[in-house]
Amino acid sequence: MPEGHTLYRLARDLQQTFAGRPVHVTSPQGRFAAGAALLDGRVLREAFSYGKHLFADFGGDALHVHLGLYGTFTGGSGDPPPAKGALRMRWVADGPDGGGAWADLRGPTVCEVLAAPEVAAILARLGPDPLRPRADGGVAHRRIAGSRTAIGALLMDQSVLAGVGNVYRAELLFRHGISPFRPGRGVDAASWRAMWADLVTLMRAGVRMGRIVTTRPEHRSRRRGVVQREDAHYVYRRTGLPCRICGTEIHTEVMVGRNLYWCPVCQAA
Incomplete structure (x- = not known):
């Protein structure tokens, strides 16, 4: 299972690539279709990690991902590859340099859209994260x-x-x-x-x-x-x-x- 440093790097990469611009969100597999429809076309405000949890704030609604044992989040620049296999979620945007950027999520334990109070409830039940500033x-x-x-x-x-x-x-x-x-x-x-x-x-x-x-x-x-x-x-x-x-x-x-x-x-x- 990915440990905290992996989620921190992932959140940092998503922040640098997608934050501040509209993101086209889809669920080629179909299992996240309702959540993708809620987020599609909205601007990503912030991506951050806490422990083994990844959050993406789209303003009022937040994506929550826990990769679990088998989840992977990969991405790249240019046009995304053909959507094959169990692709739970795909992000596509212009990218920071104006070119295309994409990110694909496969096999997570959790992929859901939460309201701010639900995000706060998850954070409240976690212990301190050594990678968070001023963690006690x-x-x-x-x-x-x-x-x-x-x-x-x-x-x-x-x-x-x-x-x-x-x-x-x-x-x-x-x-x-x-x-x-x-x-x-x-x-x-x-x-x-x-x-x-x-x-x-x-x-x-x-x-x-x-x-x-x-x-x-x-x-x-x-x-x-x-x-x-x-x-x-x-x-x-x-x-x-x-x-x-x-x-x-x-x-x-x-x-x-x-x-x-x-x-x-x-x-x-």
């Missing part, structure tokens, strides 16, 4: 510190923390030497402040690079140049491989429906 990590810690639930599960709870998915969960806990099985109330305020600051840095880097890289240069096969895929993470999808720090075999098991990865030595319970 202390709000997340207050929820974590009062819970007996494992921190590995709490980090995936979007009402606690918005935008963090399986990769950031595993890598953040490793970087701070915290067992994913530690109860939330066992994560003290100082530890959380360090984790929050690190998470903000990692997710901002993810926005810049368009990918998640969590390893430090000294723990990669090459210290300079493009980070190779096999060098990008400490524990994520490295089951059975030696820990980059201590050499212990990386473990995995399912937690809250997703594969969890950790080092049993560097992250001792």
